[in-house]
Amino acid sequence: MSRFLDPRFAGFEAYTPGEQPRDRRYIKLNTNESPYPPGPAVLAAVDASALADLRLYSDPTQTALREALAGFLNGEFAGLALEKENIFVSNGSDDILNFAFLAFSGEGTTVLFPDISYGFYEVFAEFHGCSYRRIPLREDYTIDLADYRAVPGKKLIVFANPNAPTGIALSAGEIEALLQAEPDSLVLVDEAYVDFGAESAMGLLAKYDNLLVARTYSKSASLAGARLGYAAGSLAVIEDLEKIKYSTNPYNVNRMTQAAGLAVLREWGYYRENCVKIAETREKTAEALREMGCEVLPSKSNFLFVSCLPALGGEEAYLGLREKGILVRWWSRPEIRDRFRVTIGTPEEMESFLAALKALMGGKSDE
Numbered sequence: 001m002s003r004f005l006d007p008r009f010a011g012f013e014a015y016t017p018g019e020q021p022r023d024r025r026y027i028k029l030n031t032n033e034s035p036y037p038p039g040p041a042v043l044a045a046v047d048a049s050a051l052a053d054l055r056l057y058s059d060p061t062q063t064a065l066r067e068a069l070a071g072f073l074n075g076e077f078a079g080l081a082l083e084k085e086n087i088f089v090s091n092g093s094d095d096i097l098n099f100a101f102l103a104f105s106g107e108g109t110t111v112l113f114p115d116i117s118y119g120f121y122e123v124f125a126e127f128h129g130c131s132y133r134r135i136p137l138r139e140d141y142t143i144d145l146a147d148y149r150a151v152p153g154k155k156l157i158v159f160a161n162p163n164a165p166t167g168i169a170l171s172a173g174e175i176e177a178l179l180q181a182e183p184d185s186l187v188l189v190d191e192a193y194v195d196f197g198a199e200s201a202m203g204l205l206a207k208y209d210n211l212l213v214a215r216t217y218s219k220s221a222s223l224a225g226a227r228l229g230y231a232a233g234s235l236a237v238i239e240d241l242e243k244i245k246y247s248t249n250p251y252n253v254n255r256m257t258q259a260a261g262l263a264v265l266r267e268w269g270y271y272r273e274n275c276v277k278i279a280e281t282r283e284k285t286a287e288a289l290r291e292m293g294c295e296v297l298p299s300k301s302n303f304l305f306v307s308c309l310p311a312l313g314g315e316e317a318y319l320g321l322r323e324k325g326i327l328v329r330w331w332s333r334p335e336i337r338d339r340f341r342v343t344i345g346t347p348e349e350m351e352s353f354l355a356a357l358k359a360l361m362g363g364k365s366d367e
Helices: 040-045 048-055 063-076 093-103 120-127 172-181 202-206 235-246 255-266 268-291 314-323 347-366
Strands: 087-090 109-114 131-135 154-160 186-190 211-216 229-232 303-307 339-343
Touching: 040 255, 048 255, 063 087, 063 229, 063 255, 087 093, 087 235, 093 120, 093 154, 093 186, 093 211, 093 229, 093 235, 109 120, 120 131, 172 186, 172 202, 202 211, 229 235, 255 268, 268 303, 268 347, 314 339, 314 347
Parallel strands: 109 131, 109 154, 154 186, 186 211
Antiparallel strands: 087 229, 211 229, 303 339
16 A cells, blocks of 8 residues: 555455456356346447537436436336435446445444445445444344344444345335334335345335435346446435535436436336346246255345355355356355355356356265
C-alpha cells in the first residue's frame, strides 16, 4: 500500500468477485449470470444512433426508465400505485446497497445481516464504519427473522431473498411479520434472484414505509455487463438515496444502459420464459446431483449450493471442475467450505457439469 492511504483502510478486506480467467474457454457457472442473451428489443435499442449519442451525458433523472419501472411494478403487483418518485435507479444493485449502508446506518442504528450471505454486506458495513452484527443462520441454512427482532434498538436490516449462496427463500408473510414488528427500522430486501421462483416483498410497499426492495437486471434480465439496478420504496427513503446519488455521481447510469433497461420492460415475456427454463433446468440438475449422492439445498434462485461429501470436498470439486474447464464458486469459510455453488446454465452446459462432476466423484471413490 502507498504511504498516502488513509490508515482507516490499511487493514480493509475488499469484496472478492467471482474469477474471470482468460487462459482458456470455460463453461462459466460461477457468477450467476444468465445463460441466455438479451432479447431483440435490447439489441435494437443499442444501435448505431445510440452509440452516436454517447457524446452526450445521460439523463441524470432517469425519468423515462423510472416511469416505466413504476408502471411495470404496478402491473405485476396488485394494490401498488408507485410513481417514478418511488423508484431509484443505479449502476447495479450494489450501488443501492452501498448508498443504503451509508444513508441509513447513523449513530444509534445497528446494521443486521445474515452471517452467511452476499459478501458485500460486511464490506459495506466496514467501509462506512457501521455498527453491525452478523446473524447466524439456522443449522439448515435458513434465515430466522425472529433473531433480527430479538436485537434491541433501531436497526437497518438487510438480507437477500432468496439468500446467496444458499438459494433458500423466505415467504412474503415472514417478511411482513418483520415489518410489523420493526416499524422504526428500515428493512432492505435484496431481490437479486427473486424471479427464479421466490415470493417477492414488492407488494408489501403498499402497506409499509419501512421497506426498501432492491433488484438488479444482472440475473433474470441478462444484463450483467450493463450494470443496472433499481430500488422501490417510500418517497422519503428514495429521496434519501437520491441525495446520496447527487452528492457522488449524478450521471450514474449511462445512456446505453438506460435504453437497454427500457427495452427489457417492453419484452419482459421473453425474460420470464428464460427464468422458467432456468428453474426447470435447476430442478433437473438438483435431482441428478441427489441421484449421484450429493446434498443440494432447496433453491429458488438460479444456482444450487451443493455438498458431495464424503466422495468429494468443496475445494476438491472446485479445483477438479476448473481443471476440466468448468468454473463454479467455492469459499474457504469453515461453515461452508465443504460446499460449492453452481450457477444454472443451459441444459447442455449442465449436462457437461454433471458428467465432469460424476467423473471426479468416480475417480475419488476408486482410489
